[in-house]
Amino acid sequence: MLNIALVGFMGTGKSSVGRLAAEQLRFAFIDTDELIENEVGHSIPEIFAQLGEPAFRKYERDVVNALSTRRDTVIATGGGLVADPANLASLKEHALVVCLWASPETIWERVRAQSHRPLLQTADPQAKIRELLAQRAPAYRQADVLIDTGLRSTKEAAQKVLHQFHLARNEG
Ligand code: S3P
DSSP states (O other), X not given: OOEEEEEESTTSOHHHHHHHHHHHHTOEEEEHHHHHHHHHTSOHHHHXXXXXXXXHHHHHHHHHHHGGGOOSEEEEOOTTGGXXXXXXXXXXXXXXXXXXXXXXXHHHHHHTTOOOOGGGOSSOHHHHHHHHXXXXXXXXXXXXXXXXXXXXXXXXXXXXXXXXXXXXXXXX
16 A cells, blocks of 8 residues: 555645645655646646646546656545546555545535636536536445545544545555
8 A cells, every 4th residue: 555545536635635645644645637737737627727627537537647656655645536536546556545535515615615616617517516426426335435524623623534544555
């Protein structure tokens, strides 16, 4: 178990929890959205608008394949990345896959003031959250560990992630 991969819906805290967990483990931290933005030279909204979602998903697959050589890294993934079972299977080969979970209501509270998520730029973003969450729940449930971040602070969630990682590595 060389790495930690955080999966889960938008707004469940993957990046903030991941950064903190990485800091505490003295691991590197990477975010698949950031890797894609750096690689393509455009923001996620620009990629969706100019190249379309299928092109973005292709970049996600490429990034996941490139991650297989990582060591000592906490990887935060985009919310739709593990909807592709091949991506999840690939992450599981080298990482403890931890899904951060939250209710649609909590997710909405966290994302409503933000505008960088193209999938939520619709007339009824709350309905979109419920729809996508229902669609993806079976994929998220395939993670090795599920952590509800609804009532937990970033720090508490990061502690849980570390605890599960140490258990998985028999260091608990
Ligand atoms: C997406 C989630 C986003 C980003 C893109 C698509 C999704 O990442 O990858 O906007 O399909 O749920 P976050 O989960 O970090 O917001």
